[in-house]
Amino acid sequence: MHLDEIRLLAERSPAWKLLRARNAPLVLGFLGETFVESNGGAQAQSELAGRLDDFLYAANAGRAQAEQWGGDPIGYLDDWSAPDSGWLRRFYPPGLDDVHYDATPAFEKAYSWVTSLKTRPSVGTESRLHTLVELLRQMVHGADDDQEARLALLHQRRAEVEAEIAAVEAGEFEVMGGAALRERYQFFSSTARELLADFREVEENFRALDRGARERIATWDGAKGELLEALVTDRADIASSDQGASFRAFYDFLLSHDRQDELSELLARVQELDELDADPRMRRVHHDWSDAAERTQTTVRRLSEQFRRFLDDQVWVENRRVLDLVREIETAGLELRLAPPSLGLEIDEAQVSISLPFERPLYDVKPASEVDSSVSVGVEELDTTALFEQTVVDHVRLAAQLRTVVPPRSSALLADILELYPLRDGVAELVGYLALTDDDLSVELDETQRVEVSIDDERGRRTVSMPQATVSRS
Structure with missing residues (x-):
């Protein structure tokens, strides 16, 4: 990164501001436990303030008076959701009067960086190496358009699978050890949490588009066709981007009933492994993915509702204008009927029209028309079957x-x-x-x-x- 870019991030990035804040441990500890560690979504102000009050009481227990965290929980929430902070998102859900709060992508980034500073008991490299190699295979073979090369790869895979089947039938197979299981489970847990953080960032991007659409609608004074073209173009650009296409593919994957059953079965069997100290929150992580994806889809639906509401408002305004014009015409007509002008209407003309007598054409005798009634006209037979063979x-x-x-x-x-x-x-x-x-x-x-x-x-x-x-x- 360039030096100017780093300086700009240091001045404007909410995540960077959080790391430099005086009460950063309190913010990271409470919001991380509430929204990240528990995979929680948006919460009402009353519920979140009660949790913060309990958290402050537990944090101040055993501390000196000078080291205790003071202040009102609601004041903390207002400070953390202020535009200058940007660590919490403050909003009113549709149909509810209670303020709700949710963590922002900036807080997710700061919390992820802080947690990465912890000393890990073990650093696994084997599972990541296998994942990287598999990704390289997918990219190389997926981009190859040679039919013969693909057939050779499939035959090679079939030979490897048949050899593995033969080894298992002969009782010659290895069971994955505890170290390998723990390494892969650690990689799965971190990736699952990163995926939830990615959903918040995707939702924030769609919310920014929705906010921009509201601002354009509120300040637009031109033709509604031009505004709709701009809004739909922005919506299509995000949907067709790499981020939008990836989110749609992931959401379609989650909607598959077979995939859901497979994920539930795999997570249940992993939780039962004796070699792992499995996190019980990972048992339902696929449901957390579905909830986060549904929140993102709700934001997209609200954007579509903005288009519909804009059209309805414009039609109402135009109809109201037509009714006002009709009433003005009716009022003017009644005034003229009750008090007609005595001298008639005055019309301004640019010049006086002059008509000379000799400009009129002379009389011209038209020849008489002859009508021959002896011609007989036959009646043409029409085919009406096509009228009765219409498909509805x-x-x-x-x-x-x-x-x-x-x-x-x-x-x-x-x-x-x-x-x-x-x-x-x-x-x-x-x-x-x-x-x-x-x-x-x-x-x-x-x-x-x-x-x-x-x-x-x-x-x-x-x-x-x-x-x-x-x-x-x-």
């Missing part, structure tokens, strides 16, 4: 079928849904699926992948190719 697609039925298959806050492939509900109205029904515009349903097309779909209509059963479509439900 029931969009309500299609939406109900999608809601039956796709649970809330999840997604599914349209091709899999069509296997459960075959197309009855041919291509028209397929187009109806793609054109659904319900609030909780959305259909996205992936032009890079193609799927085959079977259609039954008057032409018989046939198969058509279409881009892969994904149905998402909010």
